[in-house]
Amino acid sequence: MTGKWSIAAAALAACLGAGAAGAGQAEPEPIYNVAADDPEMEAAKARAIAGLPQFYQRLARPGADETRFMVKFDILPGDEAEFV
Numbered sequence: 001m002t003g004k005w006s007i008a009a010a011a012l013a014a015c016l017g018a019g020a021a022g023a024g025q026a027e028p029e030p031i032y033n034v035a036a037d038d039p040e041m042e043a044a045k046a047r048a049i050a051g052l053p054q055f056y057q058r059l060a061r062p063g064a065d066e067t068r069f070m071v072k073f074d075i076l077p078g079d080e081a082e083f084v
Contacts, residue, residue, distance in 0.1 A: 036079075
């Protein structure tokens with residue numbers, strides 16, 4: 001995934017999950033290996049890009065129960081990807 005797509009996908013995930021995480025230690029997240037041309041991932045990226053305006057609005061003016069926002073991004077250049 002390219003950086004632009006990675007951030008977009010993560011942004012939507014953060015938007016949908018904002019405020020859902022409680023205080024304290026977070027559980028480790030599962031690791032998923034996905035092919036670069038995976039149709040479900042491509043659809044998720046498209047939904048993420050479409051949801052960015054809403055994410056930015058909620059980030060600028062969070063609701064009372066929206067206290068934690070997160071964006072994940074690819075830290076490894078090249079074909080391999082690891083999102084943190």
